[in-house]
Amino acid sequence: MCLGIPGQLVEIVDENEHRGIADVDGVRREINIGLVMGEAGGINVGDWVLIHVGFAMSRIDEEEAQKTLDFLKLMGSVYDDELDQLRMDTPL
Amino acid sequence: MKFVDEYRDPAAARVAIDQIEALAGDRHLKFMEVCGGHTHTIYKHGIENVLPESVELVHGPGCPVCVIPMGRVDDAIAVAEEPGVIFTSFGDMMRVPGGHGNLLEAKARGADVRMVYSPLDALRIAEVNPDKQVVFFAVGFETTAPSTAVTLLKARERDVTNFSVFCNHVTIVPPLKAILESPDLRLDGFLGPGHVSTVIGNRPYRFVPGVYGKPLVTAGFEPLDILQAIVMLLRQINEGRCEVENQYTRAVVDQGNPRALAILGQVFELRPHFEWRGLGFISQSALKLRDDFAAFDAELRFQVPGVRVADPKACQCGEVLKGVIKPWECKVFGTACTPETPIGTCMVSSEGACAAYYNYGRFTRSTTIPVRAAEPVG
Amino acid sequence: MAPEPAPDREEHHAPSREEVVLERIEAFRRRRPKLKDDFINSAHGAGGKASAALIDAVFVEAFRNDTLEAMTDGAVVALPSGDRVAFSTDGFVVKPLRFPGGSIGHLAIHGTVNDLAMMGAVPKWISAAFVIEDGFPIAELHQIVADMREAAVHAGVEVVTGDTKVVNKGAADGVYITTAGMGTVPAGVELSASKVEPGDKVLVSGKIGDHGVAVMIARGDLALEADIPSDTAPLNELVEKLLAAAPNTRFLRDPTRGGVATVCNELARASEVAVVLQESALPIRGIVNGACEILGIDPLYVANEGKLVAVVPADEADSALAAMRAHPFGADAAVIGEIRDEPPGIVILNTGFGGNRIVDMLVGDPLPRIC
Numbered sequence: 001m002c003l004g005i006p007g008q009l010v011e012i013v014d015e016n017e018h019r020g021i022a023d024v025d026g027v028r029r030e031i032n033i034g035l036v037m038g039e040a041g042g043i044n045v046g047d048w049v050l051i052h053v054g055f056a057m058s059r060i061d062e063e064e065a066q067k068t069l070d071f072l073k074l075m076g077s078v079y080d081d082e083l084d085q086l087r088m089d090t091p092l
Numbered sequence: 093m094k095f096v097d098e099y100r101d102p103a104a105a106r107v108a109i110d111q112i113e114a115l116a117g118d119r120h121l122k123f124m125e126v127c128g129g130h131t132h133t134i135y136k137h138g139i140e141n142v143l144p145e146s147v148e149l150v151h152g153p154g155c156p157v158c159v160i161p162m163g164r165v166d167d168a169i170a171v172a173e174e175p176g177v178i179f180t181s182f183g184d185m186m187r188v189p190g191g192h193g194n195l196l197e198a199k200a201r202g203a204d205v206r207m208v209y210s211p212l213d214a215l216r217i218a219e220v221n222p223d224k225q226v227v228f229f230a231v232g233f234e235t236t237a238p239s240t241a242v243t244l245l246k247a248r249e250r251d252v253t254n255f256s257v258f259c260n261h262v263t264i265v266p267p268l269k270a271i272l273e274s275p276d277l278r279l280d281g282f283l284g285p286g287h288v289s290t291v292i293g294n295r296p297y298r299f300v301p302g303v304y305g306k307p308l309v310t311a312g313f314e315p316l317d318i319l320q321a322i323v324m325l326l327r328q329i330n331e332g333r334c335e336v337e338n339q340y341t342r343a344v345v346d347q348g349n350p351r352a353l354a355i356l357g358q359v360f361e362l363r364p365h366f367e368w369r370g371l372g373f374i375s376q377s378a379l380k381l382r383d384d385f386a387a388f389d390a391e392l393r394f395q396v397p398g399v400r401v402a403d404p405k406a407c408q409c410g411e412v413l414k415g416v417i418k419p420w421e422c423k424v425f426g427t428a429c430t431p432e433t434p435i436g437t438c439m440v441s442s443e444g445a446c447a448a449y450y451n452y453g454r455f456t457r458s459t460t461i462p463v464r465a466a467e468p469v470g
Numbered sequence: 471m472a473p474e475p476a477p478d479r480e481e482h483h484a485p486s487r488e489e490v491v492l493e494r495i496e497a498f499r500r501r502r503p504k505l506k507d508d509f510i511n512s513a514h515g516a517g518g519k520a521s522a523a524l525i526d527a528v529f530v531e532a533f534r535n536d537t538l539e540a541m542t543d544g545a546v547v548a549l550p551s552g553d554r555v556a557f558s559t560d561g562f563v564v565k566p567l568r569f570p571g572g573s574i575g576h577l578a579i580h581g582t583v584n585d586l587a588m589m590g591a592v593p594k595w596i597s598a599a600f601v602i603e604d605g606f607p608i609a610e611l612h613q614i615v616a617d618m619r620e621a622a623v624h625a626g627v628e629v630v631t632g633d634t635k636v637v638n639k640g641a642a643d644g645v646y647i648t649t650a651g652m653g654t655v656p657a658g659v660e661l662s663a664s665k666v667e668p669g670d671k672v673l674v675s676g677k678i679g680d681h682g683v684a685v686m687i688a689r690g691d692l693a694l695e696a697d698i699p700s701d702t703a704p705l706n707e708l709v710e711k712l713l714a715a716a717p718n719t720r721f722l723r724d725p726t727r728g729g730v731a732t733v734c735n736e737l738a739r740a741s742e743v744a745v746v747l748q749e750s751a752l753p754i755r756g757i758v759n760g761a762c763e764i765l766g767i768d769p770l771y772v773a774n775e776g777k778l779v780a781v782v783p784a785d786e787a788d789s790a791l792a793a794m795r796a797h798p799f800g801a802d803a804a805v806i807g808e809i810r811d812e813p814p815g816i817v818i819l820n821t822g823f824g825g826n827r828i829v830d831m832l833v834g835d836p837l838p839r840i841c
Contacts, residue, residue: 002127002156002232002233002235002236002288002840002841003129003839004129004290004313004343005764006093006094006095008094024093024761024763024764025759026760027687027694027695027696027757027760027761028694028695029692029694030693032210032239034242034351035238035242035349035352036349036351037351038349038350038351048095050290051764052235052236052239052287053182053209053210053236053239053840054209054210054211054212054239055238055239057235057238057290057291057343057349058290058343058345058349060095060342061341061342064342065342067341068099068312071320072104072320073104075108075111093756093759093760093763100822100823102822105823105824128841129841135827136821136827137821137822137825137827138819138821138825138826139825140825141825142824156841182838182839182840182841183837183838184837184839184840184841187833187834187837197509197511199511200509200511200512206691207691208691209692209693209840210693213691213693232840232841236840236841420487421487425491426494426495426498430498431833432506432833433506441841451828451830
């Protein structure tokens, strides 16, 4: 229901006004970072955030992101041979 | 694109699909994705036609654009057509029809209707046009409501007196409950709305397994997220578990976003009841501005007609939303009700179950139209 | 190609209700849309369903003739001598007038040059009519006209006639330009949707979506910043090289308003074929993709001003591709799909993820969405 785009915080313009700049694949936009400033460790330049209507809604946890991918890989480990075959068949 | 591309890998998808097939066995299971964003992903990537027949996805009520009743759209148009008003809206609402046309048509008739990307953009328009009344058409679930709340706090702080909000924010749990209460419900589990959950967390869903005995897995919005969430639902069922799980751990934590929740509580309160297109009146399912913010409430600042436009009788959106019938089983689907002339909520936005089915089509496993997926060209 | 009778579906199983409904939708989708509106709105100018409906109901209805009803970017007419000329016209309204990579001046020349080139013609002469708002700075007009001159020299065409009108302040948005162009069609060149056959390959001459995204960002109201220049460019030379390398090229069209998706839909309907696109083969700049993700729009529907879609026979696809890639305006050319016979009138996208979906005509302008 709600478009959320991952972007990287590349600049904090004004900490008091909660203004930051996010980069999405080279596209930059000012975003409001007030809603994620309360997170443990605060919010820092270089962090990835989920952007919705110009607001950072949550910080993206890179470790958790990797775990999700690992889950998928683990699921596939028994299918390795099949997977190799598929990679050859499927134009990527 | 980081955090996007890696979740669209076709080889990994194949593995997940094999898992789903093995876990589902020869049962026929129906899972509802609550969120319109999931519906969009499912159609955009053609997920339905790679899933085994044993798993069916039912498209839920989580499209905030579709659920706005027609009378509210008419109210918005009435405000937009007041002299001296600049009416601002997300692009999504521009084509949604009320009883008397949509905002694009109001714009064509001369109303100053502008599209904004963020409610803060609407506030900025108010600040640079002090001689105009600037109204923001606020729609959306708990994901979007905090941004409206922050904007209202800023408007008050900066004393922007020519800014107001026509509030149509809704909450996700009451419609979910309404669906679960339905006696003809035929669902085996839910994919929980990932982006709403960044704000409200996973705890509000505990009644789904607790009271209604259905598993729920909060899911992300890339194709592999959805497939993994289906795997997690199937594992729960096969292992005899029934709980709330979180697939979208990279963005959602159990307690949600306390800061956003606090701001929501500061600015909004629950309406006693709100009408949902297709689902009827649901109590305590929408937000209104608290009295402290009455000065910014467009419903108090302007005369809104407030006329109720009943859902057309022929429309079976309610049954589609509950998973009782599929879009194509509705009597008016594809005849009287099309994306150009939608009758019901499910056809209104491209995220609606019927519009998605209509637009993106579906070459089902059973049809004879030969489409060879992923065949190399060139 | 004579339309083939619908091939027999498997006779032994009666179609399910779902199939019946799907079939009805597909039939409806193949029909030209009908005009139902009482007033013009922005969707009528967006190149999608609403535009098609308006053109059918108002213009084709009034002017009906064989040349017009071909519904191509330009008309090819025969002179008494037997020589053929291509003739095309286009109006230019863009906000802002100047954007990264070009201006309304470049567009006004390139647009008409490209429409002629898509007919296989060699563009020669251009006319230009200006509607200018009272109070418009002459220095800015000078600049725009200098851009037109630059574009005309580059494309090898001459602006040979013109007209100027001034309207009251507020009656136009700065300046509107209408150009028309003529060009000669070399003997033997015959491009038409009706020549397209199952098995043909679909090519695009480069990265898609640049112009639409560049202009959307340059407008400034979305507060996005990105280094995306418009792709505005004259394609006549590219077409010449392409036709030399692939002489049996069937069809050319520049995917301007409505993007590649709209061109493919128009082709599928006109030739009663299916166009099957391969998502993973679509050339799209990362940054353009990023902007589209933020705005929730599909790059397949975004406008281009210096790209073409070509349909060529399979055995000429390699040489067509090589010829385009050898030209600066075709360096990123790619084979993006192919023509099939079933289901006719429909565009299908095989998604990178392994599924597939229908790519329909756009209803109106692509609007940024939040959900």
